[in-house]
Amino acid sequence: xxxxxxxxxxxxxRKEELVARQKRVSRYxxxxxEPLPQDFAEQAIELENGETLVALxxxxxxxxxxxxxxxxxxxxxxxxxxxTCREEIxxxxxxxxxxxxxxxxxxxxxx
Numbered sequence: 851x852x853x854x855x856x857x858x859x860x861x862x863x864r865k866e867e868l869v870a871r872q873k874r875v876s877r878y879x880x881x882x883x884e885p886l887p888q889d890f891a892e893q894a895i896e897l898e899n900g901e902t903l904v905a906l907x908x909x910x911x912x913x914x915x916x917x918x919x920x921x922x923x924x925x926x927x928x929x930x931x932x933x934t935c936r937e938e939i940x941x942x943x944x945x946x947x948x949x950x951x952x953x954x955x956x957x958x959x960x961x
Contacts, residue, residue, distance in 0.1 A: 852941040858924050861948055865917045875903050913949075920949040926945045932956050 855874050923929040932953040939953045952960065 852944055854924060857929070857944060858921065861917050861920055861924075864948070865914060866909050866919075868914050868917070872914070874908065874909060874920060875907050878903055891961065905958055915948040919951070923951075934960075 920929065930944070932939050933951045934956040935953060937953055937955075938949055943950055943954055950957070
């Protein structure tokens with residue numbers, strides 16, 4: 851049986867990592883408010899890097915939201931159950947993807 855307390859600790863640790871990473875990304879994107887370099891090649895690189903960082907920030911925000919939802923489900927006692935069929939999600943799936951809300955069957959059907 852899955853150790854819920856251990857899962858909660860893993861989720862909290864991952865959340866701390868992501869928040870720190872998001873702060874670093876945010877610091878860089880705020881730095882982007884400075885004018886672009888005069889060199890066209892450098893401008894292109896700066897713009898491409900900025901787009902990549904925006905996409906990364908969106909992914910970080912999404913994963914943080916999923917982690918927060920998983921922590922709420924732990925507190926409410928719903929963590930182990932699929933949101934669709936209410937069957938157990940499965941220990942192996944939750945170990946691999948600790949913020950999963952669907953069992954493997956429902957996830958496969960949704961894909």
